[in-house]
Amino acid sequence: MTGNYDPGPRIAHAGGINIGTPDLKRSLEFFNGLFGMEITYEEDGVAYLRGYQEFDHHSLVLTQQSEATINAYSFRVARPQDVELFHRQLTEEGLEVKVLPAGTEAGRGEAIRFLIPGGGHPVELYYEIDKPKAPDDLRSRLLGNSSRRRALGVRRLDHLNVMTSMATVNDAEAWLQKSLGFKRREFLTLPQAPGQILASWLSVNSKLHDIAIGASPNGQDAQFHHVAFSIENFADMLTAADQIKDMDIQIDAGPGKHGIGQAMYLYLRDPGSGHRIELYSGGREFFEPDWEPLEWKADNPAGMTWYGDLPDIDPATSAYVTTTPSAGLELPSRR
Numbered sequence: 001m002t003g004n005y006d007p008g009p010r011i012a013h014a015g016g017i018n019i020g021t022p023d024l025k026r027s028l029e030f031f032n033g034l035f036g037m038e039i040t041y042e043e044d045g046v047a048y049l050r051g052y053q054e055f056d057h058h059s060l061v062l063t064q065q066s067e068a069t070i071n072a073y074s075f076r077v078a079r080p081q082d083v084e085l086f087h088r089q090l091t092e093e094g095l096e097v098k099v100l101p102a103g104t105e106a107g108r109g110e111a112i113r114f115l116i117p118g119g120g121h122p123v124e125l126y127y128e129i130d131k132p133k134a135p136d137d138l139r140s141r142l143l144g145n146s147s148r149r150r151a152l153g154v155r156r157l158d159h160l161n162v163m164t165s166m167a168t169v170n171d172a173e174a175w176l177q178k179s180l181g182f183k184r185r186e187f188l189t190l191p192q193a194p195g196q197i198l199a200s201w202l203s204v205n206s207k208l209h210d211i212a213i214g215a216s217p218n219g220q221d222a223q224f225h226h227v228a229f230s231i232e233n234f235a236d237m238l239t240a241a242d243q244i245k246d247m248d249i250q251i252d253a254g255p256g257k258h259g260i261g262q263a264m265y266l267y268l269r270d271p272g273s274g275h276r277i278e279l280y281s282g283g284r285e286f287f288e289p290d291w292e293p294l295e296w297k298a299d300n301p302a303g304m305t306w307y308g309d310l311p312d313i314d315p316a317t318s319a320y321v322t323t324t325p326s327a328g329l330e331l332p333s334r335r
């Protein structure tokens with residue numbers, strides 16, 4: 001191997017989500033007031049937030065718009081040149097790729113935007129992002145924290161969970177591995193249809209997942225299931241549940257611990273947008289270069305829930321299996 005060896009473009013981690021919300025004020029009360037996320041920048045109808053251990057400008061964008069779609073699922077690439085290298089690679093694959101000029105999201109450099117083949121979810125890849133210092137009254141004495149821990153104590157974005165139809169999920173999941181370099185960590189299959197993926201958890205680092213993709217119960221592509229934000233430990237999760245139970249906030253499932261990935265979960269709805277949000281803590285880690293993905297069968301209830309509330313998964317009655325739509329290749333207009 002020569003010193004010029006280039007491994008090609010790589011994704012570093014799930015970096016952000018842009019959520020369309022018809023009620024920005026209520027969404028801000030939820031993410032800023034209840035979750036304790038810092039608002040790093042606000043302009044007309046758009047707010048940018050981050051957790052207390054995130055130095056990047058934002059991991060969450062809340063955009064006021066009439067339709068509660070997810071506008072973008074964003075990933076940070078490993079090197080500055082990887083945005084252009086991915087652009088070239090995806091174009092060669094035949095994908096339509098849009099270039100988003102620096103500042104399309106405040107604080108972020110140039111990005112590319114495309115739809116996951118099969119899935120139809122709008123993905124944005126970027127490298128450059130500002131790292132603003134928190135104002136004095138929010139700054140932490142802990143060097144590892146960008147701001148003081150506040151409210152329920154959201155540290156950072158953990159992962160994105162998207163869905164597409166049963167007919168497209170296998171191909172979309174395979175594409176995430178082949179073209180974006182995600183590694184399958186654990187996956188869930190239908191016992192009566194060997195090889196049919198119901199859900200798959202994929203990462204580019206030691207986490208269980210930067211992205212999970214599953215089969216949507218409504219049979220539609222480009223669906224959003226939830227975005228997860230990390231809190232420090234299980235005790236924090238129980239405190240969060242204790243407080244939220246007394247609020248006018250819809251809880252879809254939890255608190256409980258997943259068998260798959262072994263993290264603790266609590267699924268809520270952002271009252272402003274109606275999108276499902278997960279509080280997430282713990283979980284096993286994945287370091288082995290030869291990791292063999294774990295196959296869970298859907299008839300094993302330990303996969304979904306090891307302990308705690310088992311989510312209702314009957315589409316006729318469940319609030320947990322519903323999904324919300326994603327935007328297309330064009331960004332929706334703000335309203």
Ligand SMILES: [Fe+2]
Pocket residue numbers: 159161226228278280
């Ligand atoms: Fe999740």
